[in-house]
Every structure is written in C-alpha cells, then in structure tokens.
Amino acid sequence: xxxxIIVDDSRTIRKLLKKIIEGSDFEVVGEGSDGNEAIALFKExxxxxxxxxxxxxxxxxxxxxxxxxxxxxxxxxxxxxxLSDKNIIDNCLKLGAKGYIEKPPVVETDEEREAFxxxxxxxxx
Amino acid sequence: MITDKFAEKFFDLFVATLPKMFPCKTLxxxxxxxxxxxxxxxxxxxxxxxxxxxxxxxxxxxxxxTAARLISQDPEVELELPALDDELxxxxxxxxxxxxxxxxxxxxxxxxxxxxxxxxxxxxxxxGYTRLPAVPVISCQVDTPHGxxxxxxxxDNMKTTLSSAYDTxxxxxxxxxxxxxxxxxxxxxxxxxxxxxxxxxxxxxMAAGVGHEINNPLAVISGQSKRxxxxxxxxxxxxxxxxxLALPLETINRNIARIVKIIQGLRSFSRDSAGxxxxxxNIKECLDDTLGFSAGFIKEAGIDLKVKVxxxxxxxxxxxxxxxxxxxxxxxxxxxxxxxxADEKWIKVEAVQNEQSITIxxxxxGKGIPKDIQVxxxxxxxxxxxxxxxTGLGLSISADILKSHGGSLSIDEASPxxxxxxxxxxxxx
Numbered sequence: 268x269x270x271x272i273i274v275d276d277s278r279t280i281r282k283l284l285k286k287i288i289e290g291s292d293f294e295v296v297g298e299g300s301d302g303n304e305a306i307a308l309f310k311e312x313x314x315x316x317x318x319x320x321x322x323x324x325x326x327x328x329x330x331x332x333x334x335x336x337x338x339x340x341x342x343x344x345x346x347x348x349x350l351s352d353k354n355i356i357d358n359c360l361k362l363g364a365k366g367y368i369e370k371p372p373v374v375e376t377d378e379e380r381e382a383f384x385x386x387x388x389x390x391x392x
Numbered sequence: 393m394i395t396d397k398f399a400e401k402f403f404d405l406f407v408a409t410l411p412k413m414f415p416c417k418t419l420x421x422x423x424x425x426x427x428x429x430x431x432x433x434x435x436x437x438x439x440x441x442x443x444x445x446x447x448x449x450x451x452x453x454x455x456x457x458t459a460a461r462l463i464s465q466d467p468e469v470e471l472e473l474p475a476l477d478d479e480l481x482x483x484x485x486x487x488x489x490x491x492x493x494x495x496x497x498x499x500x501x502x503x504x505x506x507x508x509x510x511x512x513x514x515x516x517x518x519x520g521y522t523r524l525p526a527v528p529v530i531s532c533q534v535d536t537p538h539g540x541x542x543x544x545x546x547x548d549n550m551k552t553t554l555s556s557a558y559d560t561x562x563x564x565x566x567x568x569x570x571x572x573x574x575x576x577x578x579x580x581x582x583x584x585x586x587x588x589x590x591x592x593x594x595x596x597x598m599a600a601g602v603g604h605e606i607n608n609p610l611a612v613i614s615g616q617s618k619r620x621x622x623x624x625x626x627x628x629x630x631x632x633x634x635x636x637l638a639l640p641l642e643t644i645n646r647n648i649a650r651i652v653k654i655i656q657g658l659r660s661f662s663r664d665s666a667g668x669x670x671x672x673x674n675i676k677e678c679l680d681d682t683l684g685f686s687a688g689f690i691k692e693a694g695i696d697l698k699v700k701v702x703x704x705x706x707x708x709x710x711x712x713x714x715x716x717x718x719x720x721x722x723x724x725x726x727x728x729x730x731x732x733x734a735d736e737k738w739i740k741v742e743a744v745q746n747e748q749s750i751t752i753x754x755x756x757x758g759k760g761i762p763k764d765i766q767v768x769x770x771x772x773x774x775x776x777x778x779x780x781x782x783t784g785l786g787l788s789i790s791a792d793i794l795k796s797h798g799g800s801l802s803i804d805e806a807s808p809x810x811x812x813x814x815x816x817x818x819x820x821x
Contacts, residue, residue, distance in 0.1 A: 279487040283413065349497035370494050371413045
C-alpha cells in the first residue's frame with residue numbers, strides 16, 4: 268500500500284484529507300504542520316507521496332518541496348492550496364511538483380473521488 | 393457597482409465552499425443588504441483583510457454555539473465558550489480561518505481582471521465584540537442547520553481611490569524615470585563622442601604640427617635630392633658607370649613626392665574647414681588627398697582598390713570636407729571587409745556626371761546593408777561596430793556635409809554590394 272504524508276498548518280484540512288484517504292489504497296503514515304516538519308517526516312518515513320500546503324509558518328511548502336527534491340530527486344509531491352497562490356503553484360509545478368489539488372479537497376461524488384485518487388496514483392506511477 | 397459584484401462573488405463562493413468543508417444538509421442565503429456601518433456582539437468573527445489595488449475585508453460572524461456545532465458536526469456539543477487551550481476552541485479557530493481564507497482567495501482570484509494586484513492578509517479570528525471603521529458594508533445571512541451565519545464585505549473606497557491615484561503617480565514616475573534614463577544614455581553617448589572628438593581635434597593639431605616640422609627638413613632633402621639628380625645627370629654623360637645611381641635616386645625622389653603629398657593631406661585635413669566658402673573643387677584631387685594616407689591601410693587589409701574618377705570633375709565645395717566624407721566611407725568599407733571571410737575583397741570609387749549632378753559611388757564587395765539597418769544608419773550615434781571602435785557619427789556627419797553642399801548621401805538599395813552614393817549638384821559655370 269503506497270504511503271503518504273500530509274503537511275498543512277490547518278488541522279481542519281489535515282482532518283479532511285485523512286478522512287478522504289481512510290479506507291482507500293493509500294496509507295497516511297505521517298502529518299506535519301510546516302515545511303520543516305515535511306522535510307523531517309520525509310527523511311524519517313520515506314513516503315511514496317507528499318501532500319503539501321504552500322503557505323505555512325516557519326518554512327513554506329515551496330521551500331520544503333525544493334529541499335525534499337534536492338534530498339531525493341525521485342520524491343513525489345502534490346500541492347494542496349487555494350487559488351490565491353496561483354503564481355506559486357505554477358512555480359512549484361515547474362520545479363517538479365507532480366500535481367495540484369485545490370482547497371478544499373472535494374470527493375462528494377464518485378467522479379470527484381475517482382479524479383482525486385487518479386491524481387494521487389498517477390503522481391507515484 | 394464593482395463593490396456589489398465583489399460582495400456577491402464572495403457570498404456565492406462562501407455558500408459553495410462551506411458545505412464542502414463542514415457538511416450542512418440545508419443552506420439558505422438571503423439577498424445582500426447594504427448597511428452604513430458594521431458592529432456586532434456575536435462571539436466569533438473571522439476576517440480576511442485585503443489591500444493593494446482595492447482595500448477592504450471579508451468577514452463572517454456567528455455565535456459560539458453555531459460555530460461549535462458547525463465545526464464539530466456534533467449537535468450536542470458543549471455550548472459554553474471553552475478555555476483557550478480547549479481542543480474544540482482550537483478546531484473552531486482553525487476551521488473558520490481556513491474556510492474564510494479559501495473563500496477570500498477564490499473571491500480575489502475571481503475579480504483579478506478588475507483588481508489584478510490585490511493581496512490578502514492572513515485570516516484573523518476575533519472572539520467578542522467587533523466594530524469596523526465607518527464604511528458601508530454589504531451583508532447577507534446564511535441559515536444552516538447549526539445556526540445563523542452572517543457574511544459581510546466592505547471595501548474602503550477612499551483608500552481604493554487613493555491606491556488607484558498612487559498607482560497612476562507611480563506609473564507616471566516610472567515613465568519619467570524611463571525617459572530620464574534614455575536621455576541620460578544619449579548624454580552619456582554624447583559625452584563619449586565629445587571626448588573622442590576632442591581626441592581627434594588634438595590628434596589633428598598634432599598632425600598639423602608634425603606636418604609643419606617635417607615639411608622644412610623635407611624641403612631640404614627634396615632640394616638636395618634634385619641637386620644630386622642634376623649632378624649625376626651631368627656626370628652620366630661623361631661617366632656611364634654612374635648611371636646605376638640614377639634608378640635609386642629616382643625612387644628616392646618619387647617617395648619624397650609621396651611624403652609631400654601625405655603631409656599636404658594631413659595639413660589640410662587637420663584644419664577646421666566648416667566655415668570655409670564653397671569654391672570650385674576637383675573631386676579627383678580630394679580623392680587623391682584621401683588616398684594619400686588611406687590607400688596603404690586598404691592594401692594592408694588585402695583589399696583591392698579600384699578608382700575610376702575623371703580628372704575634370706569640379707563641384708562647388710570644401711575640399712577638406714569632401715575628403716573627410718571619402719575617408720569615412722573608405723574606412724567603413726575597409727572595416728566591414730576586414731570582418732568578413734571572402735576570396736575576393738575590393739573597394740571601388742567611381743564618379744559620373746550628367747547635366748544636373750556629379751555622383752560618386754563608393755562600393756565594396758560586401759553583401760550590402762540589411763534593410764532594417766538602412767533606416768537608422770545615417771542617424772547620429774548609430775553604429776554596428778563594436779564598442780569603442782565607432783562613435784556612430786561618421787555617416788551622420790558625412791550626410792550633413794553633403795547636405796551643406798546642396799547634395800545628398802544615400803545607400804543604393806538596388807546594388808548587390810554595399811554602395812554609398814554621394815550626389816553633388818553640378819557647378820554652374
């Protein structure tokens with residue numbers, strides 16, 4: 268089962284993501300609330316995928332992603348952010364992020380659920 | 393009007409986003425209403441201020457009960473406001489901050505065509521009494537199964553107008569700065585050119601001085617050489633063995649004549665002739681003066697020089713200036729040909745006359761001047777030479793000189809080679 272970590276300074280978003288992922292073919296192995304925790308968790312747990320917010324205290328998601336990719340060029344990171352960060356999102360995609368999920372993540376219908384997990388699967392394939 | 397649109401967008405996005413984060417079976421939104429000021433005793437207020445091209449804030453307020461039920465999704469939740477470190481209280485603060493941040497982010501993105509440069513501040517959660525500055529507020533009520541929420545949007549039009557005026561001033565300042573930078577660049581170039589011109593003037597004065605100093609000993613050498621020729625000539629008739637001296641002496645005399653010519657050219661070139669009157673001037677003599685000290689450089693560059701100019705072409709002009717133009721064109725041609733690889737390199741100077749004019753063509757074996765450069769090539773400060781090698785003034789000054797002669801300097805676009813055309817009006821006799 269692919270392992271992933273969730274990094275977001277909002278516990279509400281972390282809860283939402285965990286709830287969506289529970290019972291799927293992915294396993295949430297760690298949670299962080301800023302960029303530094305993202306890097307530490309990645310090095311410690313070696314997850315297959317990182318779901319990361321951008322605007323976070325101490326270290327931004329973009330900076331954390333750069334460090335993670337420097338540490339492991341094969342790391343897979345998906346950005347989870349709101350539309351107001353559009354320029355940063357574009358920049359992250361150029362820097363090597365495997366995708367972008369808009370906040371709040373929504374899986375109300377089967378199609379939305381399928382689209383969400385397809386994006387996760389294609390990021391690690 | 394734009395404020396109404398802005399507010400409407402915010403309310404729509406709020407009711408669309410809220411149930412995705414905190415499920416609500418039913419959600420009813422009232423129509424927007426305008427109020428002159430905002431004040432509430434409701435317990436929880438989530439605010440996202442924005443500034444930039446527009447100034448204002450998004451705001452949502454509700455009672456603690458409603459917030460607690462909404463965030464926890466538990467209708468039996470403890471309804472008293474808990475202590476600061478309580479987990480539910482932290483959940484409410486975090487959940488509302490995230491909700492309004494997402495909604496405000498989408499709202500700002502949706503009006504980016506109007507306010508392209510608007511920045512959101514981090515969401516703030518206040519607990520207690522809130523009163524905003526005395527600005528008009530647009531509000532709506534959202535009924536949920538957990539209780540009533542109030543959404544508000546306010547835009548400080550005075551600050552927005554000031555911001556717009558500020559943007560205009562900044563833009564105008566930027567434009568002025570750009571213009572000043574351009575003017576400064578032109579001044580800088582002019583200064584460089586003036587320095588270079590000053591150097592040329594100094595060089596000219598030096599050349600005139602050197603010419604003057606050389607002229608006197610040269611006259612002595614020339615005189616003595618002629619005398620020697622005369623002596624040998626006399627002796628030759630008696631002692632035929634001496635005839636071996638005649639040939640070297642002839643060479644010496646020919647070279648003395650050449651040095652005299654070069655000195656003459658230098659002396660006439662080094663004086664300012666702009667104020668001289670226009671007088672009958674022989675084109676061939678001008679060209680010979682120029683070639684006196686430029687033919688050598690052309691030959692050294694491996695360039696074949698072909699001259700086809702009749703001896704009797706007379707224009708109303710200033711010889712020094714005409715020589716200056718010819719020298720400039722010949723130097724340009726030599727520089728251009730030196731930069732290219734070609735089996736055959738040549739420069740031709742040809743002159744023809746008709747009833748109205750005398751035309752000189754200075755042609756080189758280059759492939760012509762690109763069309764886009766032709767437009768600017770006669771402008772001052774335009775140069776394609778590398779920095780420090782050309783002032784960009786030679787052709788512009790040459791064109792002015794031709795103009796002051798009632799003629800013109802142009803490029804022959806039809807020629808397959810690089811061809812400059814100097815046209816002088818025919819002198820009326």
